[in-house]
Amino acid sequence: MTEFANPMTYVVEGVLVFFILWKILSARRGRDLFIRRIPGLSVLDEAVGRATEMGRPMLYVPGLGGLDIVGLQAMSIMSHIIKRAANYSTRVIVPLCDPVLYTVAEEVAKDSYSTAGVPEMYISDDIRYLTNQQFAWASGVVGIQHREKVATAFYFGWFAAEALILAENGQMVGAIQVAGTPSIIQIPFFLAACDYTIIGDEYYAASAYLSREPTLLGSLVGQDYCKILMMGIVLLGVIGVTLAGVKSHWLPLQHVLQHVNYVFNECFLKYFARSS
Amino acid sequence: MHAFLLNLKHLLFPAAVHGWHLWVYIAGAIVVGIGALFALMSVPPRYRKIVVVIITFLGGLYFSLEFLLPHGGHNPVAGFANDLTHAKPSVADAALIIGSFTLLLGTSNLFQIHGKAVRKKTAGWGNSLAFFISFFLILIVGFLKDAYTPTGNAPMGAKGTVYTEIFSVLFNGFVQNLDAAMFSLVAFYIVSAAYRAFRVKSAEAGFMMVTAAIVMLGLVPVGALLTNWLPHTGPLASLRLERMTLWILTWPNMAVQRAIEFGLSVGYLAMSLRIWLSLERGSFFDRQL
Numbered sequence: 001m002t003e004f005a006n007p008m009t010y011v012v013e014g015v016l017v018f019f020i021l022w023k024i025l026s027a028r029r030g031r032d033l034f035i036r037r038i039p040g041l042s043v044l045d046e047a048v049g050r051a052t053e054m055g056r057p058m059l060y061v062p063g064l065g066g067l068d069i070v071g072l073q074a075m076s077i078m079s080h081i082i083k084r085a086a087n088y089s090t091r092v093i094v095p096l097c098d099p100v101l102y103t104v105a106e107e108v109a110k111d112s113y114s115t116a117g118v119p120e121m122y123i124s125d126d127i128r129y130l131t132n133q134q135f136a137w138a139s140g141v142v143g144i145q146h147r148e149k150v151a152t153a154f155y156f157g158w159f160a161a162e163a164l165i166l167a168e169n170g171q172m173v174g175a176i177q178v179a180g181t182p183s184i185i186q187i188p189f190f191l192a193a194c195d196y197t198i199i200g201d202e203y204y205a206a207s208a209y210l211s212r213e214p215t216l217l218g219s220l221v222g223q224d225y226c227k228i229l230m231m232g233i234v235l236l237g238v239i240g241v242t243l244a245g246v247k248s249h250w251l252p253l254q255h256v257l258q259h260v261n262y263v264f265n266e267c268f269l270k271y272f273a274r275s276s
Numbered sequence: 277m278h279a280f281l282l283n284l285k286h287l288l289f290p291a292a293v294h295g296w297h298l299w300v301y302i303a304g305a306i307v308v309g310i311g312a313l314f315a316l317m318s319v320p321p322r323y324r325k326i327v328v329v330i331i332t333f334l335g336g337l338y339f340s341l342e343f344l345l346p347h348g349g350h351n352p353v354a355g356f357a358n359d360l361t362h363a364k365p366s367v368a369d370a371a372l373i374i375g376s377f378t379l380l381l382g383t384s385n386l387f388q389i390h391g392k393a394v395r396k397k398t399a400g401w402g403n404s405l406a407f408f409i410s411f412f413l414i415l416i417v418g419f420l421k422d423a424y425t426p427t428g429n430a431p432m433g434a435k436g437t438v439y440t441e442i443f444s445v446l447f448n449g450f451v452q453n454l455d456a457a458m459f460s461l462v463a464f465y466i467v468s469a470a471y472r473a474f475r476v477k478s479a480e481a482g483f484m485m486v487t488a489a490i491v492m493l494g495l496v497p498v499g500a501l502l503t504n505w506l507p508h509t510g511p512l513a514s515l516r517l518e519r520m521t522l523w524i525l526t527w528p529n530m531a532v533q534r535a536i537e538f539g540l541s542v543g544y545l546a547m548s549l550r551i552w553l554s555l556e557r558g559s560f561f562d563r564q565l
Contacts, residue, residue, distance in 0.1 A: 100378045103382075128385065139454075161459060164462055164465045167469070189466075192470065192472065201542060227538065
């Protein structure tokens, strides 16, 4: 049996999957679901409006990632941004690092302009494949920022050390900047250099927030249920491990602690054994 | 039946292929690929989506089972899981081949953009010309280097050695150094970003600045020197800068990072599930194929 696929993995993952599917189905049946305000995404119209007023293009940077879950989410957000930009006839430039994602981005951009009713606005040169070398790509993006004097820059996707280079150059050209990445190490850099940063799982909530599509909203609420479950597991773990460390010289309390520890260990802790 | 399946497995996933067999396999793969493409294109659009849904589901099922099913041992489940794992390189190769095709599309996009810039002599067309020169230079030298690989005792100046040297100058001398130069800029950008971030505009910003100051001082020798007068043991030892730094990084910082990671992994799971079961909506997922 591998380290990760112990019986508890099946149980916890099964419950998480159940919560997500359950809420998706209930949302599809027409349940009204609440989603809190995410400032980084609410500012989208303001950012598009600013670029329109200034008559300058916008930059959408989907990061270094390829065609994976992070990349697909980046494409999904890009689709919403292009549709809004298309309404104001504002150009969106998309520099790409991964050739597979480039082909998908082209299709998404064409599709988004068509959905917005302006297929003629699609310019093939605006969806650009630069290179798959990290820093060569970064210098290419920086070049576009300075040459095109972009009014707005969006960074949504997987980023590494080049994150700060891009965000600081965006700052230099005076662009309003919105960023979101699942790369935890890069979040502080974006927080320091961008006007708005969406943190953590807000990245995956973006498409639900922007589209208000019932399936995506349901999935989002299911995710919240999953997080509550995980918080519960963590809390129980903390209580169990803490009690195991409590010692008492008072005999009755010793007996109580012994029983509590036994119950915790047999019913809970032994199923979440540390892998090391 | 078992023997038939075993033969089929060896036919589809042979250990090694040499000689004319290799050409047969290549030709077979091309014919099957083109055939599959034509078959998919000839399916009516509403059924085409069903085909994509089925392939997506089977692909997701393969990787889930490969990861979740227990390996090792001699029971049928473990045997099945082991077979799935053995097929993994072939599945990875398929993904690599598709990726290689898209690299051609990416290159054609580069040619299109820079070709237009050179033709129309737009601003900065010299950069586009530099792109073509460097692209073809490294491409030709790279091919020649591989075509005339020098032997171990080849004399200096031999054909192979010269191409290897030129390639080395182009790659190690230019590409790698330019990469390093770009990376080194991060150090300067960190200073300017930190300067803006640490301006005390609110209580939160002030709190962050104090924390950052403690962490920065705790990581350099001068920080340890500043609180060196405090004892190494006892309650006051916790106020030593290096201890405070370690505590901040190990406890509050790590707790927040893990909380974010939990949220991210749940989001990742939800999106994977939606794509696997074709429940995803928005952008290209809704459109008619």
